[in-house]
């Protein structure tokens with residue numbers, strides 16, 4: 727139970743940071759002091775189930791989320807995108823294809839970025855839920871609607887529906 731409690735603390739920190747929330751914002755909803763929250767997040771003290779339940783309610787996820795290593799799916803526009811720990815979509819956000827290899831950065835079927843790249847030439851990889859690039863401030867590809875994609879200056883190699891990498895395996 728202790729290990730699970732500590733994992734829950736780590737997951738709590740990841741989720742809090744992903745949502746851009748400060749520790750101090752959680753003191754009241756979770757009913758803990760900041761120093762104790764800090765100990766939990768740093769896996770120095772296990773999170774109790776009661777605390778996990780409050781955190782689950784606050785973040786709108788199930789308590790099981792804190793005990794698993796799954797990555798919370800992000801909702802971008804009308805899409806729900808599931809990603810792995812690196813932030814890569816586990817299936818193409820555009821066409822749903824999931825037969826790509828470990829190195830793929832774009833969907834082999836439709837050319838959609840599998841990471842939430844910014845639309846700048848540098849192609850910074852951003853957190854899945856980011857709307858603006860944390861490095862250069864440009865919009866992120868996943869946050870664009872189809873209309874925005876058409877009207878914004880999006881480089882061809884991050885524009886959807888183009889094949890930008892040769893398929894690795896033949897179907």
Ligand SMILES: [Zn+2]
Pocket residue numbers: 818819820821822823833834835836837838
């Ligand atoms: Zn695709």
Ligand SMILES: [Zn+2]
Pocket residue numbers: 844845846848849850859860861862863864
């Ligand atoms: Zn950028």
